Each structure stands twice: as structure tokens, then as C-alpha cells.
Amino acid sequence: MISYFPAIYPDELVYSWFCRYYVHSGFFSSKSAMQELYCKRSDNPSKEFIGNLNPGAVEQIAKMYPLDKLVLEHTMYPQYARFISLEQKKTALYRLGHDNCDAHHLFCVLPRSEGEHYLRFCPLCVNEDRETCGETYWHRKHQIRNMGICTKHRCRLVESSVPAKSEQGFVFCPAEHYTGCDKVVFEEDPQMIQFANYLESVFDAPMDFENDTPISSVLYHGMCQTKYLKPSGRSRYTKQLTDDLNGFYRDMGLYTIASMYQIQRVLLGSRSDFSVVCQVAFFLGMMPEELTSPTLTPEQVQQEQDSHYMKDTAPVDWVQLDTDTAPILEAVIRGVYDGTASESGRPERVSERLVYREMGLLGHQLENMPMCQAIFERYTESYPENWARKIIWAYQRLRAQGKPFYWSDIRKLSGVKKKNFQSIIPYLVNHTDDNMVNQIIALVATDT
Numbered sequence: 028m029i030s031y032f033p034a035i036y037p038d039e040l041v042y043s044w045f046c047r048y049y050v051h052s053g054f055f056s057s058k059s060a061m062q063e064l065y066c067k068r069s070d071n072p073s074k075e076f077i078g079n080l081n082p083g084a085v086e087q088i089a090k091m092y093p094l095d096k097l098v099l100e101h102t103m104y105p106q107y108a109r110f111i112s113l114e115q116k117k118t119a120l121y122r123l124g125h126d127n128c129d130a131h132h133l134f135c136v137l138p139r140s141e142g143e144h145y146l147r148f149c150p151l152c153v154n155e156d157r158e159t160c161g162e163t164y165w166h167r168k169h170q171i172r173n174m175g176i177c178t179k180h181r182c183r184l185v186e187s188s189v190p191a192k193s194e195q196g197f198v199f200c201p202a203e204h205y206t207g208c209d210k211v212v213f214e215e216d217p218q219m220i221q222f223a224n225y226l227e228s229v230f231d232a233p234m235d236f237e238n239d240t241p242i243s244s245v246l247y248h249g250m251c252q253t254k255y256l257k258p259s260g261r262s263r264y265t266k267q268l269t270d271d272l273n274g275f276y277r278d279m280g281l282y283t284i285a286s287m288y289q290i291q292r293v294l295l296g297s298r299s300d301f302s303v304v305c306q307v308a309f310f311l312g313m314m315p316e317e318l319t320s321p322t323l324t325p326e327q328v329q330q331e332q333d334s335h336y337m338k339d340t341a342p343v344d345w346v347q348l349d350t351d352t353a354p355i356l357e358a359v360i361r362g363v364y365d366g367t368a369s370e371s372g373r374p375e376r377v378s379e380r381l382v383y384r385e386m387g388l389l390g391h392q393l394e395n396m397p398m399c400q401a402i403f404e405r406y407t408e409s410y411p412e413n414w415a416r417k418i419i420w421a422y423q424r425l426r427a428q429g430k431p432f433y434w435s436d437i438r439k440l441s442g443v444k445k446k447n448f449q450s451i452i453p454y455l456v457n458h459t460d461d462n463m464v465n466q467i468i469a470l471v472a473t474d475t
């Protein structure tokens with residue numbers, strides 16, 4: 028029975044609040060605190076969101092704070108959901124608070140770069156928290172992607188040893204125990220300070236639950252009058268924009284600079300990643316309000332929608348398009364194939380449908396693009412072959428954790444069913460050594 032919940036601090040992550048609950052309630056272990064809160068251990072506990080709480084915990088928590096408020100003010104929702112469509116935004120708010128949904132099903136969670144793998148803290152906020160609250164806690168704003176400094180103290184954030192990903196050995200790690208007394212490094216670069224303030228303003232702005240202006244339209248109009256949009260408004264110079272943007276941010280030392288592929292997807296409206304949108308908008312000199320409460324007219328939105336060159340009725344220069352698209356496509360496909368494109372890291376099968384969707388192509392257009400077609404064919408594989416790669420990936424990942432594991436663990440991670448195993452065996456040898464193949468076969472054989 029849940030007895031006591033401390034009050035949640037401003038901008039505190041729900042995860043951090045639960046960590047303090049664990050400490051204050053005197054639980055013997057993090058595991059027993061988790062059992063009090065969550066449904067089962069195999070559920071999706073979360074560091075950036077709330078996780079699958081059991082009915083008792085939900086009841087207690089809802090008495091203190093409405094769940095919508097918790098999602099809005101104490102999870103990373105304002106980052107991930109900021110630029111998705113209105114409908115998705117509403118669904119995500121509901122499902123994160125009431126439906127215990129895994130966030131990965133609701134919006135895109137980009138892979139993390141160097142500097143973003145662990146929860147971050149500001150050494151000066153730690154001191155301040157201890158003075159005012161008697162303890163420190165995990166702040167949301169320090170976890171925003173590409174946030175390198177504390178905007179309040181203008182010093183660099185420090186990485187703790189607590190993984191930011193939820194699924195990696197989930198335990199409660201209270202900030203109080205994981206924030207050492209580090210040397211304070213003040214940020215000197217005025218542009219970096221400005222960029223951090225920009226991210227904060229966009230993150231902090233009230234979520235818009237009325238307007239449904241696509242972020243691709245907002246950026247399109249931010250590009251008007253720049254050299255990145257043809258005066259006719261018909262084509263975007265994405266390569267030029269990417270090159271200039273990369274030069275601009277390289278000196279600032281961001282964790283992740285948006286790739287051409289990511290920028291293209293945002294401009295074409297198939298994605299709306301917070302980090303990519305903010306980088307483009309800040310680079311173009313747009314105000315945070317232009318992103319968070321856009322004032323475009325329906326005509327302006329239509330103008331952008333009409334501008335997608337893939338949908339143009341004008342003849343397409345296929346050779347040029349093929350040449351421009353090939354390097355982007357290669358990066359997309361490789362990321363999907365080897366798993367680096369997703370936070371889970373699981374290698375996926377590259378399908379034609381995926382290529383069309385990701386690149387914003389229309390029916391049969393790939394046939395006009397021999398370079399792109401060749402890249403796609405190079406990565407094409409059968410389902411059994413893809414299953415084999417998924418199993419090997421899961422096996423390696425479980426082995427790296429150093430604990431005993433079984434076929435059921437591999438099945439859960441890889442999503443591959445045992446009934447398909449016979450068709451998979453011949454492909455295992457193509458992707459790993461005999462020793463591992465035998466170990467995998469042995470695990471399947473001993474599964475009951």
C-alpha cells in the first residue's frame with residue numbers, strides 16, 4: 028500500500044519523483060519500490076515519461092496531481108510531442124497519462140549521441156536545490172536533446188552515470204546519490220547560450236491544442252526570402268541548407284547536428300523531431316513563438332503543401348533527383364538495416380514501402396531512379412534473413428548484460444517467433460560464427 032508521496036518539485040521528472048519516493052519511504056530495494064508502483068516488472072517503466080503504473084498507484088497519484096498535468100509539466104512530452112499533428116498530440120497526452128502506453132509507439136524517439144546517453148545535471152542547480160529543498164532532483168530541462176548548458180547558471184551540464192534510456196536496467200537512481208560535486212565550467216560562447224535559451228523557450232511554451240499548422244509549413248515560410256528557397260517557392264535547396272547549418276553548429280559543439288536526411292524529412296512533413304526543427308529554425312533566425320504558436324493563414328499552409336516537388340505536375344529532372352536522393356537514401360536505409368536509426372537499436376527489414384514513405388516518393392517513382400534503386404536492392408533481404416539478424420542482435424545484447432537468459436528473452440527483444448526458427452537457421456551462419464549459432468540453437472532446443 029502506498030503510504031507517502033513527497034511533493035513534486037518544479038520541472039522535476041516523474042522518474043525523479045519516484046526515486047525520491049523510494050528513498051523517503053525506506054524501501055529495502057529499488058525493486059520493491061517498483062513493485063509498489065508498476066504493474067509488472069516486464070512493463071515499460073520510463074525515465075522520460077510515467078510508465079505502466081498499477082491501479083493503486085494511479086489512484087494515489089491522481090489525488091495529488093491530475094495525470095495530464097504530470098505529463099505536461101513533469102515528463103519530456105513537451106519535447107517529443109511539440110511538433111506532431113494535433114490529433115497525435117491529443118492521443119499521446121491521453122495515452123501517456125491514462126493508458127500506460129510505451130512512448131515509442133506515440134512519436135519518434137531519435138537515437139542518442141555522445142553526451143546524451145546519461146541523465147544530465149547542473150552542478151550549481153544541485154547546490155541550490157540542496158539549500159532550498161534539502162535534496163536535489165533530476166530536472167527535465169537538463170535532459171532536452173542538445174541542451175548543453177544550464178540556462179539559469181550558464182554553466183555546462185554534467186553527465187551522470189544513470190542511463191537516460193528507460194529500458195537499460197531500469198532502477199531508481201535518485202539524483203541526490205548520482206550528482207557528484209563537479210568542477211563548474213561556464214559557457215563562453217554567446218551563440219551557444221542563445222541556442223540553449225531558444226530550446227528552453229520552445230520547450231516551455233504552452234502546448235497548442237487548437238492550431239494544427241504543420242511544422243513543415245512554418246519552416247517553409249521561415250525559409251522564404253532566404254537563399255534556401257527558390258524565388259518561385261517551388262524548390263528547396265536542402266543540400267545547401269544542410270551544409271551551412273552544419274558549419275554553423277559544428278563550432279558550437281552540439282551533441283547532434285541534424286543530417287540532410289533528417290532535415291529533408293522535416294521539410295517534407297514526414298517527421299517533426301524537436302531537435303531538428305529547433306536547429307533549422309534557430310539557424311534561419313526564426314522566433315520561438317513562430318514555432319510554438321504559428322499564425323499562418325490556410326492559404327500559406329496550402330502554398331507549402333503545393334510546393335512539394337514530388338507532387339509537382341511539372342516534369343521532374345530524374346537524373347538530378349536520383350543523384351541528390353541517393354546519398355540520403357543510403358543513410359536512411361543503412362540506419363534501418365543496422366538498427367542505428369532507432370533508439371532500440373534493433374535491425375529492421377528494409378521494405379519498398381518504407382523507402383517510399385521515408386523519401387516522400389509516389390508510386391513507381393523509384394523505377395526512374397537507378398542509383399536509388401540499386402541502393403535499395405543492395406539492402407533487400409527475405410524475412411527469415413532479417414529474423415536471423417534480429418536474433419543475433421538480441422543474443423549479443425543479452426550476452427553483454429552478463430546475466431543468464433533464455434529463448435523467451437531473445438523472443439521478446441527480437442520479436443521473432445519460434446515457429447519460424449527452422450527457416451532462419453541457414454541464415455544465421457551468414458551473419459555470425461558457428462559458436463554463436465550453436466548456442467542460439469541450444470537455447471531454442473531447451474525452451475519448453
Ligand SMILES: [Zn+2]
Binds near residue numbers: 150151177178180
Ligand atoms: Zn543550473
